Amino acid sequence: MPKPWGHLARLRPDALDAIRAETPHVFIPWGAIEWHSVHAPVGLDGMQAEGQCVALAKRLGGVVFPPLYVGADTLHDHYPFPYCISHAESTVATLATEVLDGLAQQGWTTLVIVTGHAGQGQQDTLHAAANAFAERHPALRVRMWTSFDLIQDPYPSNHAARGETSHQLAIAPSTVNLAAIPDGPAPTLEGEGVWGEDPRRASAAEGRKMLRLFVERAVVDLD
Secondary structure, eight states, rough: OOEEEEGGGGHHHHHHHHHHHHHEEEEEEEBBOOOOTTOTTTTEEEEEEHHHHHHHHHHEEEEEEEEEEEEEOGGGGGGGSSOOOOOHHHHHHHHHHHHHHHHHHTTTOEEEEEEEEOOOOHHHHHHHHHHHHHHHOTEEEEEETTTTTTGTTOOOOOSSHHHHHHHHHHGGGGGOOGGSSSSSSSOHHHSSSSSSSSSGGGHHHHHHHHHHHHHHHHHHOOO
């Protein structure tokens, strides 16, 4: 039997009560507004994390929180790329703490943050906030993963490269235009904002494999 799930912000209280009673899980997608080269959307990180959270909710039940596009340590802090918004780490920490505290007060007992944006400052801040929250609420199950933490061995972390682009082709293919990448050498971080394998090698089929593996490993971790 499929387990009940839904998007938290779209549900009425009676539906939330029913889901919480059976599968009290909340999956929180976290992203950023950030340059992802010329072929991918600036909201890729949040869209990627939301796709992973939806896949987890469909498997385990629970609700998906609205994506939070609040990123610290974006490319804006290191390179002159446009269409980036970088927030202070303290802003991210405060928001994470307030969201987790609010959900715990509502009676949700499994709280999972998935951040598609994996700048080191973002990772460190969210890990610290999640760990501090878990220490205050030892009876709750709390996790914080980046999109690639659980699948790092076959699919390493990257930015706007083959991995993230494959994910995006699987989750929201209309937002990707590989033809926008000029002919020539593989894009680079300094030149085009791409870190990792050439995104022209990306495919939706690979993205679906990545998503399935992420879900399988997340389920094991949450058992």
